[in-house]
Amino acid sequence: MMKIKVLIVDDDTLLSDEMAAFLSRNGYSVEQAQTLTEARSTVSAFAPDILLLDLKLPDGSGLDLLPEIRDKLPQTTIILLSGYGSIPEVVTAIKQGAEDFLTKPLDPDHLLLRLQKVQTHKQLSTRLKILELDWENQRQMIIGQSRKMQEVIKQSQAVAQGNTTVLISGETGTGKHLLAYYIHQNSPRSEAPFVYVNCATLSDQLLDSDLFGHEKGAFTGAVRQKEGRVELARGGTLFLDEIGELPITLQAKLLHFIEYGEFQRVGGTKTLRANVRIICATNRNLQQEIEQGRFREDLYFRINVVRVEIPPLRERPEDIPELFDFFLQKFCRELGKPLLNPQFDS
Template sequence: MPNQEESLLLYLNEAIATTRNKEGLFRIVTEKLRLIFPFDVISIVTIDTEGQYKRLFLRDYFTDLTIPSRHNNRNLRHPIAGTPTERILLDNKIQTLDLQEVAKEYNGESPFNYLIQQGVRFMTVVPLRIAGTSLGVMCLASRRHPHFEPADLSLLGKIGSLVAVAVSNTLAFEEVAQREREKSIQLAVNNALLSIKERGQLFHTVATEINRVVPYDYFGVRIRYRDGTHKAFAEFGKQDDGTFAPLDPDRWNEVPEYGQMEGEAMELFQHPAIYGDESFRRLSDKYRLMRYIAEHRNTRSLLIAPLWVQEDQTAVLSLSSKEEGNFDETDLELIKGLVPQITLTMQNLFAFEQIESLSAQLEQERTYLIDEINTTANFGEFIGQSPTIQPVLTRITQVAPTDTTVLISGETGTGKELVARALHNLSPRRDRALIKLNCAALPAQLIESELFGHEKGAFTGAVDRRIGKFELADGGTIFLDEVGELPLDLQAKLLRVLQEKEFERIGGRRVIHSNARVIAATNRVLEDEVAAGRFRADLYYRLNVFPVRLPALRERPEDIEPLIRFFLEGFTKKMGKPVRGLRERDLRAMQQYSWPGNIRELEHVLEQAVIVSTGPFLEFAGFSAAAAQASPPIPLPDYAPIKTLRDQERDHILAALQRTAGRVSGPNGAAVLLDINPKTLEARMKKLGIQRTVVAS
């Protein structure tokens, strides 16, 4: 027998010294042990350096025992205090336990109950110590009571010392390997965080790399708001083949009261923690959300690592597993070590995605503006082929490619801005800006600042430097709408810019040069304004280099029908309204109406008709009343004299003034009724010899 013992010990010693594979080594140990000591189960349990937690190191079966999987989980850490393990370690000797007696001592709550249920009654415990330090115990469990002679116990003690060395070596190797894996995973995750910019691909890589060291079934980065609502930033689930696939962020929509369930569990996500086995079951009892994922997702353990906790939101990284007690403190520490870099990456992703979104929005706006310009300023989009409008289009075509200053005149609503855009779009300057300024839309004291800019502190309220319109239009085109409304002192400064191509900002001393093409527009009769002393003659001649006069709509009745078709098509599409018919009588009425507001008035009438109409035809009740009040022309016999356009316009203005008791401006004035600028109306009255006092009397 001594020779056999010596041979066995030498064999085990050599195996321990040469075998690096944990499973292979302990297979040899268990096979040799069973030749001498019969048992049904062998297990090795290790304890941490503080002696507070135990952990399953190895278990092997040699019979038909069926042990629940949670009792085979080597990652699960159990506290020792108050357990049979605590007593065994204190005794520090080889002993055989009657498991039923142990269960009685612990009120039936013994961790050995699952063995007792399988008929296993006895367990021989061999302490594992090395250099005076306890590593744990080796347990040999059997259905029959073992009978050990003193020599057997001596041999078990020697084998225990060898196994302790093997366990110590294996733990050291595993720790080194674990540290290497952790470093590897940290490097791989950091490389992914630094190199991948697309959110889905980035976190898919992160989930895959972490899974190599900490296996799990779910990876999620979610943002939870204080009101209980949530947003999935990145979520992946493990597939049957072991790879990860993104989860549907809307999968919770079908869960009743999910929002309340999320809010109830909010406190869980404030602190890093692991939950498994009993601790997870307690969560399931307390929180409906945890109970739901346990029942419907088969979740049994959870790891939570907050990325940031703020007053209004919490971002959390969570891992879950279908295995009980899948995570331990080492796993949590690994994940916590990745939190700062993941947090920084998320913030960068937020910023990057916001920039991408803004860029996309700006590109859409740019595309929209280009389309708008091309639509409104493309020559093919001018509606009308009447003999009156054709010469105007020809003049625009002739002057557009040049840098010549253009003065566009015409009544309100005739399309002066449309012409200005066409002139710019058809010019070599079309790739630069078209800067617009309505000279009648601002107080006189602000127009100069708008035109030429100002320096900080130039006047009260000038808290910053302002770049003027002429400076912005350098290399492009500036469109001065309602130029007849400019005050006389600004007319002189504008004249200098036209002559010298230079100016100074208000409060500035530096001369600024501007190569901007000038297009001006007015609904006033500037010749009359010059005669009245309200407009500088030299500025008028500088602006009127190439005049383009837009005819009033009443001068081009042939274009009314195509304009109607154009506007109706646009409004029905824009409002999602059905296409309705246009009665012949309504078309004739529109062709006979004088249209004091011109194309703009026509557009408004049609827009209103599209909104209010419900039947098969468009309804023009409001227009019909206005047209009747404006006394539309009655067809005259062929021999009757026809009024001139001048007389027709004079009668129309007189009718409006008659209704307003001679009032021109203000909310109840004739200008509002005619949809025309009051100053333009006054100029027309002067030209036509109409006096308000005569009308009022």
């Protein structure tokens, strides 16, 4: 599990050291700064999840830093600290983006409780951001009692227990997206995010930003820093649909990420890391794409560690009655009609 990063900005070195030691013992990753100047430098390098910010600093007010943090790191939670706090300062701080306000001296247990609440809120927010499958798709199960589909299900259940990359192949409409989600749901990562990316829908630059995020000013329209889907998928599964459509310019970057688990946002210089499992899907013949110079052979070997092929419906006609019944009941519920029980001749 990734540690929550806390930056303490306070010129009271004794108090700051005590807070840092206490939070470190409780599992947080902590950095310290004593001035606004030092804080600005540390914020850029450390990118804290939580900022504990003193109002009174040697080179200015902590309020001066608030707009900068909100602009550069909008997802950072800011908690102000002060022994001289006043109601007007609190109101100003809240208006400028602070989430909380604590007076010194701090009670360690109270501070820890506040941070735990912040952590819970951030985890819930992240979960909301990555729930891109609609509820109907999440309720669906893999349908098919034919021998071929049972083999697919058995293979998927087995591969779900590992962390190897998986390549799902099959014709359009065979359910590759649903099978990827099924593998995720049956894996040890099932409580973590499942993040979907369609490699065929965006231009090279936009897909790079969508996958790996971007820094403010990286290109026209990049008005603030943005996390990519790789970061949103931390601890979970990243599903790259239509991987055969991935631009050749991005294939090397994806290969590096698969090999080392590290990447850089567009326009950034800082190397970031994310622990995710990669599942890819394609309806293309990737070996032909390699021969024609449109797909990297080394990337192919990296994503094709385990391959699951979904047979088309014409090769498993015995599954048609079950599928017919599933969609019939689905549409009856959606239209508010009585559920039907069709009978099929054997």
